[in-house]
Amino acid sequence: MALDFSKYRNWRQIEKDIHSISIQGARNVTRGSLHEIRLAMDEYKGKDMVKNLIKISSRLMDARPTEPMTRAILSGLKNHSIRLDKEEKDPRKIKARMGRSIENIEEMMKESMKSMAEIGSNYIENGTAMMTYCHSSSGTNIIKKAHDKGKIAKVFVCETRPLYQGRITASELSSYGIDTYLIVDGAMATYAKKADMAMVGADAITSTGDLINKIGSCSLSMVFKAYSKPFVSAAEALKYDPDTSWGFNEKIEQRKGSEIWEKAPKRLKMLNPAFDQTHAGNIEAYITDVGICSSENIEGAYNKA
Numbered sequence: 001m002a003l004d005f006s007k008y009r010n011w012r013q014i015e016k017d018i019h020s021i022s023i024q025g026a027r028n029v030t031r032g033s034l035h036e037i038r039l040a041m042d043e044y045k046g047k048d049m050v051k052n053l054i055k056i057s058s059r060l061m062d063a064r065p066t067e068p069m070t071r072a073i074l075s076g077l078k079n080h081s082i083r084l085d086k087e088e089k090d091p092r093k094i095k096a097r098m099g100r101s102i103e104n105i106e107e108m109m110k111e112s113m114k115s116m117a118e119i120g121s122n123y124i125e126n127g128t129a130m131m132t133y134c135h136s137s138s139g140t141n142i143i144k145k146a147h148d149k150g151k152i153a154k155v156f157v158c159e160t161r162p163l164y165q166g167r168i169t170a171s172e173l174s175s176y177g178i179d180t181y182l183i184v185d186g187a188m189a190t191y192a193k194k195a196d197m198a199m200v201g202a203d204a205i206t207s208t209g210d211l212i213n214k215i216g217s218c219s220l221s222m223v224f225k226a227y228s229k230p231f232v233s234a235a236e237a238l239k240y241d242p243d244t245s246w247g248f249n250e251k252i253e254q255r256k257g258s259e260i261w262e263k264a265p266k267r268l269k270m271l272n273p274a275f276d277q278t279h280a281g282n283i284e285a286y287i288t289d290v291g292i293c294s295s296e297n298i299e300g301a302y303n304k305a
């Protein structure tokens with residue numbers, strides 16, 4: 001679901017909502033961050049504007065540490081603002097040029113979403129019973145487009161503990177008129193028998209073609225592997241993290257245990273990773289904005305994007 005950021009008047013609130021996951025999903029995190037920078041430019045009009053933008057962008061790049069697309073886009077924008085600061089004396093001109101760059105990035109993101117929906121909906125076969133996990137705006141857009149083409153029989157949506165992002169997916173798809181069934185995460189193997197394929201989103205893709213996505217995606221991939229049914233990921237090529245080809249591991253965000261159990265017994269320890277890593281061998285295909293690709297040629301897709 002493409003969130004409407006125009007309701008935000010205060011950029012600090014966007015940052016809080018990214019931390020609390022009220023703004024969730026890699027794409028919405030990137031879009032929210034861009035809007036935050038736009039609002040911050042309105043506040044810091046003077047000559048300290050670029051200094052402040054650099055600080056804010058660096059914080060946003062770490063707000064969700066497992067988001068290479070946000071990092072790549074914000075680091076490009078940060079460098080752009082540093083160059084502009086050297087070229088332009090007038091902060092109003094810097095602001096205008098930064099504003100245009102943000103608009104161009106937003107436009108590029110809309111276009112990549114459109115191509116993913118087209119490519120993904122062509123890939124899905126007629127009469128598909130789909131299973132999804134968490135909420136990915138790329139995934140839901142593909143399913144909606146495939147439904148428009150009459151290809152979706154039904155969708156099973158795992159609710160996705162502990163924050164229930166599956167409910168966002170389920171309400172979006174059912175209100176679009178798709179036959180949608182919300183299931184508890186533990187029922188994934190039961191209903192996978194009745195599904196033809198599984199599709200999840202992507203936060204990051206590593207140089208070995210592994211997928212990093214919402215915790216539980218790996219389990220889903222294993223269930224589909226066991227049933228010899230396809231498990232795919234809808235991912236803009238920009239989700240590929242080139243740093244992983246230099247031997248850096250993608251950092252997995254660890255969240256507070258209180259998200260699992262708010263009033264848990266005092267001595268109880270809780271482990272709450274936000275994401276997990278799905279082995280490339282479990283992934284039938286990546287549906288990217290530059291075409292369908294296997295986990296082996298994801299770097300090629302990234303270079304093409």
Ligand code: RUB
Nearest residue numbers: 024025026027136137138201202214
């Ligand atoms: C969301 C999640 C999504 C990806 C892709 O996790 O894992 O599948 O971010 O989303 P969280 P999109 O709820 O913790 O942010 O396709 O919208 O980029």
